[in-house]
Amino acid sequence: MREIANSTWNIWSKAGFEVSMNDIYESLEEPPLEKFGDIALPTFRFSKKFKVNYKELISKTLRELDLRRLRVISRVNVIGGYINFFINEECAAKELFQTISNIGYDYGLKTAEKPLRIVVEHTSANPVHPLHIGHGRNAILGDVLSRILTKRGHRVIRRFYINDMGRQVAILAYGCLTLGSVQPTGKPDHFYGIIYSATNAVMEIDRLKKELEEARKKGDYIEVEKVNSELLDWLNVLAELKSKNNKLVMTLIGRLKGKDHEKEIQNIMRTYEKRLDENIVKTVRRICADVIEGFRETLGKMGVEFDFWDWESDLVWEGIVDEVLAKAKKSPYFTIYKGASALDFSALQKISEVREKLKLPKSFEIPPLILRRSDGTTLYTTRDIAYSIVKFKKADKVINVIMSEQKLAQAQLRLALLALGYRREAYNLIHYSYEIVNLPGVKMSGRKGRFVDLDSLIEEAISRAYFEVSKRNPNMAEEWKERIARIVGLGAVRYALVSVSASKPLTFIWDNVLNFEKNSGPYIQYTYARAINILKNYGKKVNFDLETLDYNVLRKPIIRRLLILLIKFPNTFTKAADELKPECLVEYAGKLADTFNSFYTAEPVVKEE
RNA sequence: GGGCCCGUAGCUUAGCCUGGAUAGAGCGCCAGCCUCCGGAGCUGGAGGUCCCGGGUUCAAAUCCCGGCGGGCCCGCCA
Known part of the structure; x- marks a missing residue:
């Protein structure tokens, strides 16, 4: 894909069109139908930008492409304003196999050019009652983000904030x-x-x-x-x-x-x-x-595991909160509001650059933030300012996984950091907001002790998985059934909690979560097991010798489809990591499993060697 | 009163940021497939006012404005 973007860029820049290679690269998309091509480049945007007719742009591009005879492209197919590229299977396979034989399981996990130190703070539930399913979503989102970012080459620190002063x-x-x-x-x-x-x-x-x-x-x-x-x-x-x-x-x-x-x-x-x-x-x-x-x-x-468990009280007792208060007093935005120390944001929030960079709501008057009660004790947000500064001491970016209810509070926090002169912190603090989890028929209230706690949820997942496993494998040894039920049950819950975009409310329905067919954790795990078994049954080390490969099999539609999908994995991974969209990976895994299963049925791999 | 998020097939959802080709999936439903590496599978089919109404545009599920429905937020709470 890089090569396609690169050569297009070469052609266009040579023709005098001003465009960045990345711009082209990011415009590449999936054609709606397989027969159109493997990768599509829409030209409308660029023709508008270059002020030329898109047909002209296309014909010019094609002429040049033809001259270059790129070996990665086997064919080009123009439909409407789209240039659709067919990838040369042989070339793709060579590259794929070479990469895999070199780096094995790390295939596709492209390392970021600039590795960052990233703090992911997540879960951070009040230590007053058991975790419930909402915390579960938080924990899994935070955990999956941490894992993805780590694989992307960033140094990730996972922190849990123990809110013991509330x-x-x-x-x-x-x-x-x-x-x-x-x-x-x-x-x-x-x-x-x-x-x-x-x-x-x-x-x-x-x-x-x-x-x-x-x-x-x-x-x-x-x-x-x-x-x-x-x-x-x-x-x-x-x-x-x-x-x-x-x-x-x-x-x-x-x-x-x-x-x-x-x-x-x-x-x-x-x-x-x-x-x-x-x-x-x-x-x-x-x-x-x-x-x-x-x-x-x-x-x-x-x-789910953490690197640090941070006590809110330590921030106060170690004097860090006092430092924040001292700094606030010297700030030009300091004020006395209703008789208490506060920060006044009325001037700051009017600056449009600030609003944009801090991602504040378009036109909302953010009220003054009171820092200290009349009795001298501090407030949550004040301590959170101190905590943010601490988190940033060894980090370039901080991601707070916090439910959407706290959007305003998080915006206020960024504004407060800026007001105190913590510009870098304010601009690199990300509120990774997520919506609630709905369980049909259940009204939840933490204060009233009415919630489905995570422990029973996990238990139920495992016992439902056990039921399904023994139904399908009645003769399996008891010990195995239980082991598989654990893995499948937990996998199903993790999958369910990360499969829906964080900004949407998630509906948790057991029949969907523990559905063993498609679009579920168990389905992916099952497909993986089948794939591993091929290797096991084959019994030998896989030969990646590129010279002896029979490239003709790559023309078979299902094998070709699998190949093309596999070479797209690095892009999916990069997108998931850089745009913080773990659900992209879920979608890819599902598609890969579907394609693999079709392939599995159609092609007896071991027999064929 | 103001602000934020969500609304896509009966159900669960992808696509929306960055407008473009016949709106992708899965469940459920219907019709097929077990001489074969795990049938938790495979092949095919039916099923859509993309909440509604305007606008911008050659082109809107996508952008803008106004509604409707659901959820949430505007504390010397956290």
Whole structure:
């Protein structure tokens, strides 16, 4: 493909048309029908650019091409404004085999010209309850991106941000401290998840009861109705939690009675941030560490690992957040907003270059960002500014895999970095935004403890896979069935979570996810197994001797199709890596599997040698 | 009130950034294929107002404007 773009570029530049070789290269596309050609070059764009008629441009190009007699092109086919190239099979095969015999499994994994240091921060769930399917999508996207970028030659660092200074952790800690010394039973994230949700529920119930009373006094019966139904919902939540661990929840309800929850929570937050009481600090840390251990187990099952687990609290205690605040005070954008330290973006965001480079919404007034509460404690975004700076210390680019809900917050973060003079950071911070995962028939709420957690999701995937495997292989040894079910089940989930473009909501339907036919993880794995078995049955090392190859077989349509598809892999990979589109690879894998299976049926490889 | 994302076959979706050739797949449906390396397969068929209405253009699923439907965001929450 490079050669096609290159020679076209040669011809055009010689003719005096100003164009870059990359421009041509990137215009190359897939013809809609196989019979049109292998690679198409649309000429409309260029004819417009060069101000010549496209027919003229084409005939001129063809004449020159003819003179050069490129060996990579066997035939050229013009339809409309398209120049369709047929690739010379022999030439393609030679190159393919040569590359594969040289670099083997790294075929197509083209290394970037300028390797970068890239941080991928992903998952980063609050350590207050088990991971759910949404975190699953986050984790798989982050993990797959990291793997692709690593193969592209970048130095990737995978980081998990432990958000231990937020209100949610304080609520969990409040519950735990109220219970006194608790020893977690079972998986820690599940155990603490119950305490968190129950504490939350009790607080909500108490708050709603007060609201209800006030509404009654006022005689606002619409409000009474509204609050009442909300109250009922939370009472149900509590009942659901009791069914999970009755003793624990009942004890918690008893001990929380009559307390001023808000005051306690605020006290915990302040104590923790300012390190006023080492006991509380230790307790909060231990709880979070326990929950994180649960996360690590779940993620490990999914094949997801991290290089660093960064504690939000460390940023504060090590004084990095203070440095940010000091810097902010000196910033020309510093202001006092509603009596608190803040950054005022009104001037900065008007600059159109800034809006464009930071990818801010077209016309949205981003309000001032408050950096510090009146009680002196910091806010999430302030700490996130500090974290971003830390991440950039050893990185050229930072990719945050964060759900789309946080788009505005992420835009605000970039703006804040710029306001503080962190220009490089602001411009190289990428919010890799993704949409929610829908499970038909399930309404999820993290706070209410209503979600399908990843552990049970994985279990279900494996047991569904087991069912399918034993149905198809009734005589297989039990141990093998289980091993295969694990691999297939997990592969199916990973595949499902990465196969839909991140910007679209993903609908998770078991029948599709664990469909063993086409367009699924299991199908790709099955095809791979068949391919590997050919090699196994062949039993010898594959001979890549280019001299003894019979190039006539390449004219067979199915073999030719497979060959052409294979030589396009490097481009697909490069696109997936550079445009951060892992789903491109999924699509390619599916197409390759389809083509391979057709080939497999049509051509008995081992027999033919 | 303002902003962002999504809307493509009954279902799940690719293509949209960078306009161009008969809108690609898979499931499901219909009709075929087991002397053969793993049938979790293969071959073929039916199935589309690309949410609607304008505009730009020689050309719009794609770009612009206005609607509709679904989701989300605008805190001294995270």
